[in-house]
Structure formats: structure tokens, C-alpha cells
Amino acid sequence: MMVGHRRLGIWLLWGLVILMVVSIVAGIMVGPVMIPMRSVVASLLNVSDDNVSAIHRIIVRQIRLPRVLLGLLVGSALAVSGAAMQGVFRNPLASPYILGLASGASAGAAVAILFASGSLFFLPFGAFVGAAVAALAVFRMARGSDGRTSILTLILAGVAIGALFSALTSFLLFLSSGGERLSDVLFWIMGGLGRASWTSVALLSPVVAVGIAAILYFSRDLNALALGEEGAHHIGVNPETLYRWLLVLTTVLTASAVAMAGTIGFIGLVIPHVMRLLIGPDHRRLIPASALVGGCFLIWSDMAARTVLAPAELPVGVITAFFGAPFFLYLLKTRGASL
Amino acid sequence: MRIEVRNVSFAYPDSPLALNQVSLEIASGSCCALIGPNGSGKSTLLRIVSGVLPPKTGVVLLDDTPIDTRSAREIARHLAMVEQERVIGFDFSVREVVALGRIPHRSRFAKERPEDVRAIDHAMDLADVCALANRSIRAISGGERQRVHLAMALAQEPAVLLLDEPTTYLDLRHQTQFMSIVRQRACEGMTVLIAIHDLTMAAQVTNHMVLMGDGQVVVAGQPADVLTAENVESAFGVRAIVGRHPLLGSTYVLPNLAREREG
Numbered sequence: 001m002m003v004g005h006r007r008l009g010i011w012l013l014w015g016l017v018i019l020m021v022v023s024i025v026a027g028i029m030v031g032p033v034m035i036p037m038r039s040v041v042a043s044l045l046n047v048s049d050d051n052v053s054a055i056h057r058i059i060v061r062q063i064r065l066p067r068v069l070l071g072l073l074v075g076s077a078l079a080v081s082g083a084a085m086q087g088v089f090r091n092p093l094a095s096p097y098i099l100g101l102a103s104g105a106s107a108g109a110a111v112a113i114l115f116a117s118g119s120l121f122f123l124p125f126g127a128f129v130g131a132a133v134a135a136l137a138v139f140r141m142a143r144g145s146d147g148r149t150s151i152l153t154l155i156l157a158g159v160a161i162g163a164l165f166s167a168l169t170s171f172l173l174f175l176s177s178g179g180e181r182l183s184d185v186l187f188w189i190m191g192g193l194g195r196a197s198w199t200s201v202a203l204l205s206p207v208v209a210v211g212i213a214a215i216l217y218f219s220r221d222l223n224a225l226a227l228g229e230e231g232a233h234h235i236g237v238n239p240e241t242l243y244r245w246l247l248v249l250t251t252v253l254t255a256s257a258v259a260m261a262g263t264i265g266f267i268g269l270v271i272p273h274v275m276r277l278l279i280g281p282d283h284r285r286l287i288p289a290s291a292l293v294g295g296c297f298l299i300w301s302d303m304a305a306r307t308v309l310a311p312a313e314l315p316v317g318v319i320t321a322f323f324g325a326p327f328f329l330y331l332l333k334t335r336g337a338s339l
Numbered sequence: 340m341r342i343e344v345r346n347v348s349f350a351y352p353d354s355p356l357a358l359n360q361v362s363l364e365i366a367s368g369s370c371c372a373l374i375g376p377n378g379s380g381k382s383t384l385l386r387i388v389s390g391v392l393p394p395k396t397g398v399v400l401l402d403d404t405p406i407d408t409r410s411a412r413e414i415a416r417h418l419a420m421v422e423q424e425r426v427i428g429f430d431f432s433v434r435e436v437v438a439l440g441r442i443p444h445r446s447r448f449a450k451e452r453p454e455d456v457r458a459i460d461h462a463m464d465l466a467d468v469c470a471l472a473n474r475s476i477r478a479i480s481g482g483e484r485q486r487v488h489l490a491m492a493l494a495q496e497p498a499v500l501l502l503d504e505p506t507t508y509l510d511l512r513h514q515t516q517f518m519s520i521v522r523q524r525a526c527e528g529m530t531v532l533i534a535i536h537d538l539t540m541a542a543q544v545t546n547h548m549v550l551m552g553d554g555q556v557v558v559a560g561q562p563a564d565v566l567t568a569e570n571v572e573s574a575f576g577v578r579a580i581v582g583r584h585p586l587l588g589s590t591y592v593l594p595n596l597a598r599e600r601e602g
Contacts, residue, residue: 090428217447223435224442226428233391234422235495236415236443281429 016292027068067196072295077257079294082268087222096268100162104134124259131255190315191264211253219283340498347397370525372541375551381534415443419492440494466490502533
């Protein structure tokens with residue numbers, strides 16, 4: 001099989017930046033109340049225009065814009081974490097949740113919702129702590145007596161710790177026996193951008209910016225790691241150092257994203273995978289492309305979640321899986337040989 | 340570059356010693372074969388010389404500098420290794436894989452410089468993989484893949500080339516081609532250390548030989564001195580006809596199946 005199509009790589013990246021701008025504007029326009037593009041642009045640029053109603057301005061600036069930006073941040077964080085995890089595990093089926101992060105975050109969120117009434121502060125805090133505890137436990141398990149990290153133990157420990165935290169979440173849900181809080185927890189587990197606010201955007205954006213930049217810094221080393229641990233070592237890349245940094249970075253990135261938006265599935269698994277099929281496995285292009293497409297994909301999914309059953313709102317995880325899975329299967333069928 | 344291994348011992352976790360007080364010296368520009376039965380410690384020794392495994396005791400010196408004082412990247416600028424078999428994680432093109440060999444010489448975000456392009460093209464030319472440049476590394480045959488890995492190691496422009504049974508999966512033509520590239524590199528001054536099972540091939544290509552058994556050096560020296568019927572029998576438990584080939588002038592080893600049956 002020839003792989004010459006990758007020369008499109010750089011142009012594709014610029015195309016994706018344009019797609020991102022289009023997605024942001026579209027994400028602000030579409031919703032239970034449709035807002036014309038003119039109003040969106042006027043509100044964003046803060047230009048006075050008599051034809052733009054004050055309500056539209058408020059919707060754009062206080063509701064839609066933070067929500068769209070949160071979608072962009074969360075989507076990029078999950079897609080980049082997924083790309084990094086797949087690189088570390090040299091397995092295209094790895095996802096950012098492989099270390100039990102999702103279950104840990106859900107358990108933490110359930111504790112916060114049930115015992116601290118799920119206040120804006122305690123819910124993300126609980127989720128982040130839960131995710132971090134799960135990841136730390138997995139690291140500790142996978143660290144052998146000789147100080148080396150075993151990838152296989154890491155995966156198995158991730159499964160076991162994940163199961164443990166899922167059981168804890170189920171137990172808490174059982175104890176709470178119905179009521180509004182139960183649906184709160186469930187909605188959170190399925191993931192959504194409904195809690196978006198300028199505070200959450202302000203908290204998440206520095207973490208995502210630094211996290212993605214740092215993972216991009218290691219992108220060449222991820223290419224080397226495709227040769228295996230010893231192969232990477234032979235071209236001067238120490239795999240142990242690389243593992244440690246990347247596992248910490250993806251944990252912080254994923255845990256922060258999950259803390260703000262729940263455990264949105266599928267993006268971290270599918271987006272890097274699809275981008276790898278389109279522009280090749282070179283992480284120096286794969287990571288920025290995954291960031292852009294992951295962000296756009298979540299914006300469009302959230303648009304669908306808001307409008308399909310409006311005024312009711314679907315959990316966005318339903319949408320990401322509903323559209324992502326068939327597309328993924330299509331790629332698998334047509335391009336499967338190169339996976 | 341001169342390699343010196345001094346009193347190196349090593350054991351894998353929960354196992355007996357894989358290497359027991361191994362010492363050897365490989366002169367700069369020499370082509371040295373590591374021979375010996377499976378499990379005699381050849382691969383372990385190569386991994387220790389490459390800096391991937393730290394020895395339990397002892398030290399490895401490259402031109403009198405202990406390798407444990409150098410970073411992986413510094414080592415990789417001088418030393419390259421071709422493993423027996425390597426599985427590449429993703430769908431990289433052949434040229435992308437060869438270009439990975441330039442990593443130790445390039446800064447992190449720099450584009451390919453003219454000298455990188457030259458080194459990559461030259462290495463691909465030497466290993467005869469130019470025609471495969473845009474093919475996926477996963478869509479080519481095992482023999483082709485092994486030559487790609489040789490090209491990657493050559494693109495590193497190393498002073499020392501380590502090879503761990505690199506021709507195991509190659510057919511006769513590619514074995515011969517592979518070994519003649521290796522010999523050519525040695526003639527041009529590269530220090531080569533190769534673990535190899537084909538004793539006759541080893542005798543043709545190398546000018547120094549180290550016979551290992553049970554994690555120790557049994558005997559080292561010129562191929563003609565190391566490859567004797569007694570040494571082969573004591574190391575491998577096989578009776579063989581060992582002689583000097585009348586045309587090539589190198590030693591050949593021919594296992595004698597008839598005598599093996601007699602017991």
C-alpha cells in the first residue's frame with residue numbers, strides 16, 4: 001500500500017483551523033433559539049448594531065459562547081489524550097480512559113453530587129480527585145520492584161481499578177435510591193456541556209493549552225516509540241521518561257476535561273484513529289489535527305444534542321457515539337487494511 | 340570507535356546469571372561476530388553494550404568513556420542497533436521509518452536539513468530500499484523490513500553498529516546482500532558487532548570472533564582459531580566438519596548428520 005496521500009498534511013491543518021472558526025460560529029447560531037449570523041458577529045466583536053436584540057447579545061455572550069468554547073476545549077483535550085495514549089501503548093484501541101480515569105471521575109462526581117449537593121465547586125473537584133486517585137493507583141500497581149513501568153500491568157490494573165470505582169459508583173447510586181440526584185449523576189456519567197460557564201472555560205483553558213503544548217513537545221518521541229521500547233532507546237529516546245511524562249500529562253488533561261463535562265465517550269478513541277487514517281501516524285501532525293477535529297466534533301455533537309429533542313437536551317455522549325461509531329465502522333471497512 | 344567490556348555480569352529478575360564476568364575488547368573498525376548456542380548471552384551482551392540494559396556489575400566503555408555517563412541520545416549518535424525482529428506500531432512509510440534514524444542528530448522541532456536528507460537517501464540506497472520509500476512499513480515482506488531497519492541504523496551514521504541475528508528471516512539473496520553491506524561498512528571504518536548463528540557466513544564476513552557459552556566468553560580470536568571442530572562440538576554439542584574453503588580462503592563449518600546419528 002502506498003502512503004503518498006500524506007503530503008496533504010500541512011494544508012489539511014490550515015483547512016481544519018478554518019473548520020474550527022466555522023464550527024464556533026455555527027455552534028453559537030444553532031440552538032432552541034436560532035440566532036442570525038449577523039447578530040453573532042456583532043455580539044462577538046462587540047459592535048453596536050440596532051438590529052441586534054439585547055437578548056441575543058446575552059444568549060451569545062453569556063450562554064452559547066462559553067458552551068462552545070468549553071466544547072472546543074474538552075473535545076481537543078480528549079482527542080489529544082487519546083492520540084498520546086495510543087502512541088504510548090502502541091495500540092490504536094487505547095483511549096484516554098484506559099487508566100480507569102472515567103470510573104474514578106464518575107465515583108468522585110457521584111460522591112460530590114450525593115454528599116455535597118453537586119455544587120459548582122465540589123462536582124468538578126470531586127471528579128478530578130476521583131480521576132487522579134484512580135490513575136495514581138494504576139501507576140503504583142504497574143511499577144515493578146525494579147522501578148520500571150510495565151505496560152501490560154498498566155492496562156490490566158486500569159481495568160481492575162476501573163471496575164472497582166464503577167462498583168463504588170453503583171453502590172452510591174443504589175444508596176441514594178432514586179430522586180433528582182440520581183438523574184444528576186447519570187447525566188454527568190453520560191457527559192454533557194450543560195454546566196458550561198465562563199468560570200469553567202477560564203479554569204480549563206490554561207490546563208488544556210499547556211497540556212496540549214507539552215504533549216506536542218513529545219510528539220517526535222512518540223514517533224520513536226513506535227519502534228518499541230528498546231527501538232526508541234536505540235535512537236536516543238528514553239522510554240521510561242517518556243511514559244512518565246505522557247501518563248501524567250494525559251491524566252491531568254483528561255481529568256480536567258472530565259471534571260467539567262462528565263465522561264464523554266468515543267472522542268478520545270475515534271478522533272485520533274480517524275486522523276491517523278487521513279494524514280498518517282506522524283504525531284507531529286496527528287496531535288494538532290486531533291486537537292482541532294476533536295474540538296470541532298464535540299461542538300457539532302453538542303449542537304445536535306441541544307436541538308434534536310429541543311427543548312429537552314440529550315447527553316452529548318449519546319450523540320458522539322451515535323455519529324462517531326458508524327463513521328468509524330465505515331473507515332474500518334474501507335481502509336481497514338491499514339489499521 | 341573502540342568497544343571495551345570489562346567484567347560485566349547481568350541477571351534478569353528471578354533468573355540465574357545471564358552474563359558472568361564477561362570481558363572483551365573490540366578494536367575500532369573491526370568486524371566482530373558473537374557466536375554461541377541459544378541462551379549463551381549474546382543478545383544480553385548486545386543489549387548491555389547498546390546501553391539499553393544496565394549491567395549489574397562491570398562497565399562498558401566506548402573509546403574509554405563509560406556509556407552509563409552518557410545520555411541515550413549521546414549514545415545514539417555513535418551507536419546504532421538492528422534487532423532480530425522489530426514490530427512497528429503504526430502505519431509509517433518506509434522513508435518515515437528510515438528518517439527516525441536522524442532523531443539523535445536533529446533538534447526537536449527542526450525540519451529535515453540537507454545533511455539529514457543526504458544521510459537518509461544514502462542509507463536507503465545502501466540498503467536497497469529506495470523503491471519502497473512510499474510503501475507502508477506494514478505492507479512489505481519480512482526481508483524488506485529488515486533491510487529498512489538496517490537503513491534506519493545507517494541513517495544514524497553511527498561509529499558502532501550492533502546487529503542481533505539480523506538475517507534470521509532473510510532468504511539467501513537478501514542474507515548475502517545484507518552481510519555484504521555490513522562488511523562494506525566495516526571496511527570503511529565502522530566497528531561492527533554481530534550476533535549470528537550462521538558460522539560459515541560469520542567466518543566470511545568478520546575478522547574477529549567471540550564464542551560464548553553459559554554467559555561467559557569461551558574463546559575469542561581470529562575466526563580460523565575460534566572455529567575448530569573441538570570448539571564447535573563443545574559449544575553446540577554437534578560434530579562438524581570444519582575446514583578452509585579452497586576458493587574463498589575462509590573457514591567453513593558443515594554439521595555432519597551421518598556421524599550425529601551414530602551417536
